Amino acid sequence: MGDFDFGVIERSWVYLFKEGMTFSLTLTALAMTGGIIFGTLLAMMRLSSIKPLSMFAAGYVNLMRSIPLLLVIFWFYFLVPYIGAWIIGSPTPIKVGAFWSCVITFTMFEAAYYSEIMRAGIQAIPRGQVWAGYALGLNYWQTMGTIVLPQAFRNMLPILLTQTIILFQDTSLVYVLSITDFLGAAAKVAQRDGRLVEMYTFAAIVYFIICFGLSLLVKRLQARIAIIR
């Protein structure tokens, strides 16, 4: 332990944050946006009275929730080029960059978890409000968009953000595709310089500070926006 070398961190931290952390944060932001949108749609499908829609949504969510994220990452890494080829009608699998492959993977995977949160949020809104919306002559999308979803989002915001912190931690798993996210960058430096202890400890500390800090912020937000009933 006596030979803990701070020099390697000093030399590499700019690279770690500029290359790695930018990737991790961009991926998190895009996957969160996509995941919440797709997740909300899934939740609405699942609560729909149209049987095939609700069955599809339930099946999708249960499938995603019963297999490991790593397997999903591998699935999409190989599947996305084929799906892309199928969509544009190309005879050979198209090339999708590692970054977009990751964005699609995490969007699709986290959507399953976001959809469960949004489902709970939508179900917590009294049914009477939906009927009141219909009685006012609003259609389904207007009722959802102007009455139910804004309240559901507000109530579920802390849980959605907590899930996003988990998503941020999960993005470290793109390491298995040899992508330079924050952990990937740390691992590259660690292996190049033979400084595994320093780099992995540093990565752990950085992740801890970010995630712990964000979770404190979420707690404060929760206290602030909670509706006193």
Next chain:
Amino acid sequence: MQYNWNWKIFWEMSPDGSGTYLSTLFVGLQWTLATALSAWIIALVIGSLLGVIRTSPVKWAVRLGDAYVELFRNIPLLVQMFLWYFVLPELMPKALGTAIKQMPPPWGSFVPAVLCLGFFTAARVAEQVKAGIQTLPRGQTMAGTAMGLTLPQTYRFILLPVAFRIILPPLTSEFMNIIKNSSVALTIGLLELTARARAMQEYSFQVFEAFTAATLIYIIVNIIVVFGMRWVERKVAVPGFIGPQVAGGGH
């Protein structure tokens, strides 16, 4: 789409010489289950202890428990896996560290994986146990004390038997999480189910067959766990007592 499906691939011999591809996948499943079960024992024991001390009146113990949970919840599992595998042996006394590093192949990654998953999941179990105890009316602790029970006795005979029944459903999902999370151990070289599906894909180029098989196996394991735990829930249920669901996000 140009993809040559070949479902017969599972009956072909895998190049590592241990049998058919199908049998290598099932060996992988055994490692997944062995890892998950061993880690689950650690998680349950430490998680329960932490959950209990976090509801105890001892201030410093509560703080210690909270610190543990925050520490293990806010570092990604993969990073924790690296800490156990790469960093811990270096921090040990030299002889012990070398001994750890020289463990023969499956055990060299199995032991760190089990420890990592166990201590990681313990933090999540601790949250559930604490929530379970806190859903009980405060009067129960007081009643216990009034009857002359010591604090440990109150926990043992009054609080915990009900608390554990309440948190069975969230514990079930934590158990399924530990099975899924054991796939992260492939990064430190444990050849569990996902790793073997990946290896099969690399040797045979039959990507989608390999991943379909692994996906189906995970789903079947999930279904078995869900039904098994429902059976346990029915077995231990106290008539007329239905516990509320304790919310727990994440994977």
